[in-house]
Amino acid sequence: MFDSRQIKTFHEVVRSGSYSAAARALGYTQPAVSQQMKALERDVGTPLFIRVGRGIRLTEAGLTLARHSGTILESVDAARRQIDSLTRLRSGRVRLCAFPSAAATLIPEAMARLGTDHPGVRLELLEGEPPESLRLLTRGECDITLAFSYPGLAVEIPDEVEEIRLLEDRVTILLPTGHPLARRRAVQLGDLAGERWIAGCPRCRAHFLHVCAEAGFTPDISFATDDNLVVQSLVAAGVGIAMMPTLVLSFLCHRKITGRLVEPHAFRRISAYVLRDHQRIPAVGLVLDELRRVAANHVGC
Template identity: 70%
Template structure:
């Protein structure tokens, strides 16, 4: 196995033509250079230099190593520059796994800020609903997972995972334009007891059943989908009403759909999750900071 110090010294000897000249270039003593070259020759098992008068000439093995030495040192230099860039936050790749409404709202703002301030950092985006997003984090398939949770007993993050709360997202009811309750600023959940309902992802559907039960009724769920655009289309067509997070309101596409606050107020918590030992990675910290900024701006809307 080569010692990189010996390769650097060998490269200087070849470049300058003598041990003494290489020693001056490197700031070593000549005996130190001689000892390093003897150690290198022992590691390769053959002589690298032969005396030629007062100078040195490369043996066949020395010429072969000289051809590779420059490539080896160039690769080491490139690796050092890349690691330095990562340490100084100029570069790095961060894989983020987020649920759809965060992908459409928090993620664009966060990435725009990140690119403006640190263009060397690259974000790779994956999409999954919780808890699958956190499972992907545990499997090493992403570096940051965005997930939401509803009020109630919570098990907390898995061992070795840190939760960073980002915001609380108010839940709203989506109604077709022209619905009698659409004239109100806020709608009581109990007043929707006779409506047909469009449910979201499994976690959202479970929360819908729970909050409706607290208000004394069981919702008539006629359709379930985790596609926000499909929910809007179904509501616009009059198939049913839906309980949706406020994040969705900012990218509603249908003019025939309106959102109203729900009474009592219902919220979900949006958090970022990261492996505890990865929290100190500079690029990961940058992305987390950008997500916090984007969430704070969204909360203040």
């Protein structure tokens, strides 16, 4: 309803007492001030000033607007300052949803860099696994989602969502340290056909079954759990062996187990997902850039 420039001019007319004085204070011509006040009166639908001799006087509507004009201008200025702060990355809030192993590795590094270079930008962390974490994104409950997918078992990406690939996380075989194959640098999956297995989360389990089928066998799964520490403890106890992404082993590794790369080459893809239009939000773009830098440090880990 209100044009902030007209409100500023109105506020100066009230303060200075005339159109001519307001024009001098603002650097306008008097006709320009008069035109702005007429336009403002059209917008509000009623006169704001009446002529009294050679001067002007506020109408009741003018008095009402005068009581609020200072507050309106202060609010507009405050909004501009806050928007400027967001644009210049002096402030901002980004809600990031990530699966546990990314939250334990990639996110802390990104947050540390943000805290040093842009201390006013706040990162709020939520935990979630795909595909639910992507639903949080499309429902507007987070700004960025970190999720993983496996070749042949890709996550379904909604049309309004952009995928930003970060890294390929190689899959390893977890063996007890005394296992005969633990001395090898890499392990052929087919050589493990007769082993008992500990399976992980549903998506990881689906990929595990897929690669075993490609290797020509159906694994004997003796136990399944979503907890990575439990998987490792079971392997250490000799209950079975397991398949686990390398990223997990970078922060969590039982002393009685060892990880060996699996052949043929197996990996999961880790990506950031964001609504297409949200990439233009400065704080969101900044967090995406930090995630790219951090992910580059983990390539080949």
